[in-house]
Amino acid sequence: MSNSAESTSSRPLRVAIVGAGPAGVYAADILTKSNEVKDGDFQVSIDLFEAYPAPYGLIRYGVAPDHPRIKGIVNALHKVLDRGDIRFLGNVTYGRDLTLHDFRAFYDAVIFSTGAIKDADLDIPGIGLEGSFGGADFVSWYDGHPDVPRDWPLEAKEIAVIGNGNVALDVARMLVKHADELLVTEIPDNVYRALKDSPVTDVHVFGRRGPAQVKFTPLELRELSHAKDVDIVLYPEDFEFDEASDEAIRSNNQIRTMVNTLTNWLVEEHAEA
Ligand SMILES: Cc1cc2nc3c(=O)[nH]c(=O)nc-3n(C[C@H](O)[C@H](O)[C@H](O)COP(=O)(O)OP(=O)(O)OC[C@H]3O[C@@H](n4cnc5c(N)ncnc54)[C@H](O)[C@@H]3O)c2cc1C
Incomplete structure (x- = not known):
C-alpha cells in the first residue's frame, strides 16, 4: 500500500508490520538489512505491532515445550528486536485499536503477518459435545x-x-x-x-x-x-x-x-x- 500524502524522498519509508511472530520479525529483519543508510539516516523505519504484550507468536504459544531446538528460534528473533532499529509496539490489536485507515495516514506500506492461530472448523457430528476440544x-x-x-x-x-x-x-x-x-x-x-x-x-x-x-x-x-x-x-x-x-x-x-x-x-x- 502506498498512500501517504507526504513525499517519501526526504524521509525514510515508513512500514508497519502487524504480528510479531517469526514472519513479522523476519520481514522486519530483511527490510532493515536492505536499508541503505544515506547521510546517517535510516531509509526504512519499521513499527512492529503485536496483539500480545510479548512477541514471537506461535513459537512461544504453539511449539511444544519438549521441542527446545525450535523454541530456541526465539533467541534468533530476540537478537533482531534487541538491535534497536525496529520499534516493537505490544498490546495493540489490529482491527480493534488500529484500523487500515490509521495505517494509511501514517505509513507507506503495511505487512500483515498475523499467522493462523484458529482451529479449522470440522464438519463432524458431535464436534461440539462436551469433551471435544480444538x-x-x-x-x-x-x-x-x-x-x-x-x-x-x-x-x-x-x-x-x-x-x-x-x-x-x-x-x-x-x-x-x-x-x-x-x-x-x-x-x-x-x-x-x-x-x-x-x-x-x-x-x-x-x-x-x-x-x-x-x-x-x-x-x-x-x-x-x-x-x-x-x-x-x-x-x-x-x-x-x-x-x-x-x-x-x-x-x-x-x-x-x-x-x-x-x-x-x-x-x-x-x-x-
Ligand atoms: C501447535 C503448533 C505447533 C507447531 N510446532 C512447530 C514445530 O515444532 N516446528 C516448527 O518449525 N513449526 C511449528 N509450528 C509452526 C510455527 O509455529 C508457525 O509456522 C510459525 O509460528 C508461523 O509464524 P507466523 O509469524 O506466520 O505466525 P504466528 O507465529 O502465529 O505469529 C502471528 C502473530 O501475529 C499476532 N497477531 C494476530 N492477529 C493480530 C492482530 N489483529 N493485531 C496484532 N497482532 C496480531 C499474533 O498474536 C502472533 O504473535 C507449529 C504450529 C502450531 C500451531
Missing part, C-alpha cells in the same frame, strides 16, 4: 497462553486425536509422555501437575486416509517412538495401499520414509506378538 486450545494451554484458562479437564483414560499432522503428534506425545520428562522444559507448573495426574492410558490418532497420506514429518514420527513406556499400535489393514498411494510412495522420498518407518513398526509389533 487442538489450538489444548496447545495454547500446555504452552501457558495468557488467554486460555489454566485448568484443563484431563479426566479421560482414552483420548482421540483427529488429524495426521505434526500438531496431532505433538498433542499425542504430550499426552503420553511421563510428565517428569517435561520438567527440563519451560512447561508451566499447572500443566506439569495436570499431565502428571492425567489418567490417560490410550491415545488413538485418527486420519481420514492412510499412511501414504499422513502430513507429519519423519522426525516428529520417530520422536513418538522414543517416548518412554509407550507402545505404538498399528493395524495391518491400513497398509493395503491403492494405486494412488503406491505412486505417492514411489515418487515422494518423505512419504516413502514415513511409510517405511510405520511398516517397520508394524512388522516389529507382529514379530513380538
Whole structure:
C-alpha cells in the first residue's frame, strides 16, 4: 500500500508490520538489512505491532515445550528486536485499536503477518459435545497462553486425536509422555501437575486416509517412538495401499520414509506378538 500524502524522498519509508511472530520479525529483519543508510539516516523505519504484550507468536504459544531446538528460534528473533532499529509496539490489536485507515495516514506500506492461530472448523457430528476440544486450545494451554484458562479437564483414560499432522503428534506425545520428562522444559507448573495426574492410558490418532497420506514429518514420527513406556499400535489393514498411494510412495522420498518407518513398526509389533 502506498498512500501517504507526504513525499517519501526526504524521509525514510515508513512500514508497519502487524504480528510479531517469526514472519513479522523476519520481514522486519530483511527490510532493515536492505536499508541503505544515506547521510546517517535510516531509509526504512519499521513499527512492529503485536496483539500480545510479548512477541514471537506461535513459537512461544504453539511449539511444544519438549521441542527446545525450535523454541530456541526465539533467541534468533530476540537478537533482531534487541538491535534497536525496529520499534516493537505490544498490546495493540489490529482491527480493534488500529484500523487500515490509521495505517494509511501514517505509513507507506503495511505487512500483515498475523499467522493462523484458529482451529479449522470440522464438519463432524458431535464436534461440539462436551469433551471435544480444538487442538489450538489444548496447545495454547500446555504452552501457558495468557488467554486460555489454566485448568484443563484431563479426566479421560482414552483420548482421540483427529488429524495426521505434526500438531496431532505433538498433542499425542504430550499426552503420553511421563510428565517428569517435561520438567527440563519451560512447561508451566499447572500443566506439569495436570499431565502428571492425567489418567490417560490410550491415545488413538485418527486420519481420514492412510499412511501414504499422513502430513507429519519423519522426525516428529520417530520422536513418538522414543517416548518412554509407550507402545505404538498399528493395524495391518491400513497398509493395503491403492494405486494412488503406491505412486505417492514411489515418487515422494518423505512419504516413502514415513511409510517405511510405520511398516517397520508394524512388522516389529507382529514379530513380538
Ligand atoms: C501447535 C503448533 C505447533 C507447531 N510446532 C512447530 C514445530 O515444532 N516446528 C516448527 O518449525 N513449526 C511449528 N509450528 C509452526 C510455527 O509455529 C508457525 O509456522 C510459525 O509460528 C508461523 O509464524 P507466523 O509469524 O506466520 O505466525 P504466528 O507465529 O502465529 O505469529 C502471528 C502473530 O501475529 C499476532 N497477531 C494476530 N492477529 C493480530 C492482530 N489483529 N493485531 C496484532 N497482532 C496480531 C499474533 O498474536 C502472533 O504473535 C507449529 C504450529 C502450531 C500451531
